[in-house]
Amino acid sequence: MSIYVFVEQAGGKCRKASLEAVTAAKKLGAGEVCAILLGTGAQKAAQTAAAYGAGNCVTAEDTVFDSFMAESYAHAIAHLLPEDAVCVLLGNTAAGQELAPRLAEALGAGALIDCTAIDFVDGKFTVTRPLYAGKVFAREAVIAPKAVITLRPNSVAAEEAPAELAVTAGSVPAMDFHTIVRDIVQKAGTAVPLTEADIIVSGGRGMKNAANFKILEELADVLHAAVGASRAAVDAGWRDHGDQVGQTGKVVSPTVYIACGISGAIQHLAGMGSSKFIVAINNDPEANIFKVADYGIVGDLFEVVPALTEEMKKLAG
Numbered sequence: 167m168s169i170y171v172f173v174e175q176a177g178g179k180c181r182k183a184s185l186e187a188v189t190a191a192k193k194l195g196a197g198e199v200c201a202i203l204l205g206t207g208a209q210k211a212a213q214t215a216a217a218y219g220a221g222n223c224v225t226a227e228d229t230v231f232d233s234f235m236a237e238s239y240a241h242a243i244a245h246l247l248p249e250d251a252v253c254v255l256l257g258n259t260a261a262g263q264e265l266a267p268r269l270a271e272a273l274g275a276g277a278l279i280d281c282t283a284i285d286f287v288d289g290k291f292t293v294t295r296p297l298y299a300g301k302v303f304a305r306e307a308v309i310a311p312k313a314v315i316t317l318r319p320n321s322v323a324a325e326e327a328p329a330e331l332a333v334t335a336g337s338v339p340a341m342d343f344h345t346i347v348r349d350i351v352q353k354a355g356t357a358v359p360l361t362e363a364d365i366i367v368s369g370g371r372g373m374k375n376a377a378n379f380k381i382l383e384e385l386a387d388v389l390h391a392a393v394g395a396s397r398a399a400v401d402a403g404w405r406d407h408g409d410q411v412g413q414t415g416k417v418v419s420p421t422v423y424i425a426c427g428i429s430g431a432i433q434h435l436a437g438m439g440s441s442k443f444i445v446a447i448n449n450d451p452e453a454n455i456f457k458v459a460d461y462g463i464v465g466d467l468f469e470v471v472p473a474l475t476e477e478m479k480k481l482a483g
């Protein structure tokens with residue numbers, strides 16, 4: 167029995183969320199862990215996948231896979247998967263979320279999306295999944311013979327577990343797709359992807375305007391963190407929608423989430439409630455965010471954040 171992980175890669179570099187999925191697959195102890203990698207650099211990225219425990223890698227180094235397209239990727243993965251693959255694991259990234267249902271349909275598998283833990287119990291893949299904006303956690307098992315599961319980034323720490331690398335170069339039959347990618351416009355200045363960041367510094371309506379986010383960017387720079395935002399800040403046009411954390415934005419699970427001038431509405435908590443440590447900076451001691459915060463600073467963020475940045479610089483120096 168083998169468990170396959172779809173390892174997202176670009177230019178030979180694996181995504182952190184995929185390596186976490188490899189570690190989660192290893193920890194299941196349910197079978198051999200293998201990887202599927204697509205696009206230019208797949209063979210190089212396979213070395214990293216093997217370093218984390220997925221020794222058997224199936225690659226398709228075709229330039230057609232250099233741009234992500236759910237249709238072509240689902241077609242390729244379904245084609246490259248061997249018959250004995252009982253489970254396909256993906257990171258719950260934007261690509262993973264789009265691929266999982268398509269793959270499940272193609273394989274006749276059961277799909278469980280955005281899981282925070284995976285086990286193999288009594289011969290069934292069993293997961294933990296947050297529901298109702300993180301208010302409850304459900305335990306669910308796949309009863310279909312095959313399972314497609316996406317794992318929320320940062321739920322499992324990626325651990326090196328070197329395995330001997332054996333690469334099978336696969337080929338994928340051409341197919342007509344309904345969509346084609348004509349152009350990719352990369353947004354500047356998003357060095358750390360929000361969903362994979364270990365530390366996130368987020369700002370809300372309390373930031374007052376777009377320019378003030380500079381102080382969060384300065385703190386984020388020192389901490390190698392990503393900058394997020396509440397919907398109020400996004401709706402005001404201060405930040406891109408891609409930065410929004412919450413029910414209608416991104417779901418994040420960093421080690422540290424620093425909420426600045428964010429009240430802690432339930433829809434915001436839905437996106438960051440599973441962060442390991444929550445730090446809240448708010449001048450209202452009654453703000454809801456303090457109910458979920460591990461560390462709270464009651465104060466004016468325009469004084470607290472620059473002071474924090476200075477202290478962090480000293481520590482970093």
Ligand SMILES: Cc1cc2nc3c(=O)[nH]c(=O)nc-3n(C[C@H](O)[C@H](O)[C@H](O)COP(=O)(O)OP(=O)(O)OC[C@H]3O[C@@H](n4cnc5c(N)ncnc54)[C@H](O)[C@@H]3O)c2cc1C
Pocket residue numbers: 369370371372373395396397398399410411412413414415416426427428429430431432433434437447448449450453465466467468
């Ligand atoms: C269907 C639906 C989906 C939604 N989805 C999302 C979502 O995905 N993400 C999301 O975030 N919201 C979402 N919302 C909106 C949500 O309900 C809240 O309106 C929003 O989160 C509020 O953003 P905020 O905390 O930045 O603003 P506010 O609630 O206005 O809070 C601002 C906070 O800043 C503090 N503050 C002000 N000045 C300072 C200062 N100088 N120093 C320190 N603190 C200061 C205030 O005390 C206050 O607590 C959704 C709502 C609905 C109905």
